[in-house]
Amino acid sequence: MKKNTWSGKHGPLLIAEIGGNHEGDFAYAQQLTELAIGADVDFIKYQLYTGDTLVSRQESPVRNKHFKKFELSREQYIQLAERCREAGIGFMASVWDLDFLDWIDPYLPIYKIGSGDMTAYPVLRRIAQLKKPIILSTGLSTLQEVLETVAFLQREDDIYKNPNFLSILQCTSMYPIPPSEAHLSVMQTYAAVTGLPVGYSDHTEGSEALAQSVAMGAQILEFHFTDSREGKEFRDHKVSLTQAEVLELIDRIKTIHTLNGDPVKRPLAVEGDHVVSFRRAVYPALAIPAGTAIEEKHLICLRPNHGIDAREYDALIGKVAKVDLEPHQRLEWEYFEQ
Structure with missing residues (x-):
């Protein structure tokens, strides 16, 4: 593992989340993967689950059916992981079915914990046992809950006291959110109270919040990714960036880093x-x-x-x-x- 887990090719670690944007269509998942590879990101992220191991059929039958429709097979996920590896791009996933860990773990250098699983301590325990770096999204949460989850992971294994093994993302779990609900300043709170690397998981429209978060010190950027937002009904497409927009964001990040320059003040x-x-x-x-x-x-x-x-x-x-x-x-x- 490199010295700084969260260092990307363009500064912050860039994670293009295809997530469920493939809507269960493997050919479309492959197409989105190729586009994300062309966007020159550091990681392409997916969501691995089955409807019946994620949502109760009795308590939430509609959502259970929704997630079942979006399922891909073990073979298909492995094929996507191998394509990422072949292209020199990291493969990342939120693994929502713990039975998947046995066969997907060899492809995952980093685990992403989605906001919905931040308080699922049995899930966190199982993933912590793998002793790999974890990115923790914090939508839906109070600061106290975030601190409790960080403490839980660090009790499970001292490795998660090492900033190369645990990072925290500010996130607001709604699609889309207005700029007023991004609350990027929370990143600075997380950094101050935990001493851990921080970043931003975006659910706004466009890339302004992502660029601003870099200027505020984000070391990790996660954003949804699609081919086009036109004519799409699934909500995640609305907050997704296209390949061209990701490349534009990378140019903005370069400009931000140029403007930030050297922290040592001296005559130039x-x-x-x-x-x-x-x-x-x-x-x-x-x-x-x-x-x-x-x-x-x-x-x-x-x-x-x-x-x-x-x-x-x-x-x-x-x-x-x-x-x-x-x-x-x-x-x-x-x-x-x-």
Whole structure:
């Protein structure tokens, strides 16, 4: 595993979630996978489940039927995983059927826990036993619940105290959400109280929230992915990006990183001699005869910063001029009695 699990080709780890956008059509899942490969992301994400191991047939028969319609087979998921591997793209999944772990684990370097499973402690325990990095989405949750889940994982295995093995995504679990419901600042709260890497799982329309989250320090970006939003009824398509939009987002990320630059503050070569020409020094405001005790009325601060720096203004007050001084001439300390 690389030193920083969450470092992507373009800065943040980019996860294109096909999820259920294939709507149970394997050929369409393959098509979306090829498009996502062309989008130059770090990971392509899927959701692995069966309706009967996810939703109660009695308590929620409509949703049970919905998820059954979106199922793919074991062989189909493996084929998608192998295609990702062949293309040099990471394969990622939210595994909602724990019986799938035995055959899908060899393809998964990272596990993604969806918001709905954040409090499913038996699921978390089973995945933690695999000792692989986990990304935790936090839609639907209070801060206290997030902290409790983090603590649970860290009790299960000390490995999840290592920031290379656990990260947290801000998420609002609705499709779509208005910008006012993104609450990107929660990422900074997570970073402050947990010390873990943070990121953003997007359910807004467009890519503005994703770009803004990068500027705010997101190390992981997860976004839904589709070929087109036109004519699609399944809700996830509405919040999905296309290949062209992902490539545009990558360009924006590059610009953001360029603008962020180096955190060490110092004069830069591009500023040239401006450190002298833009800054001020102390000059005589009027003619000053030798023997004059300097008062504020005698002085003015002007550009360029030649001679006595403006920060030494107060030190000149009360000094006695040893020579005649002309207005606006360059001053040196040797012109004054010490």
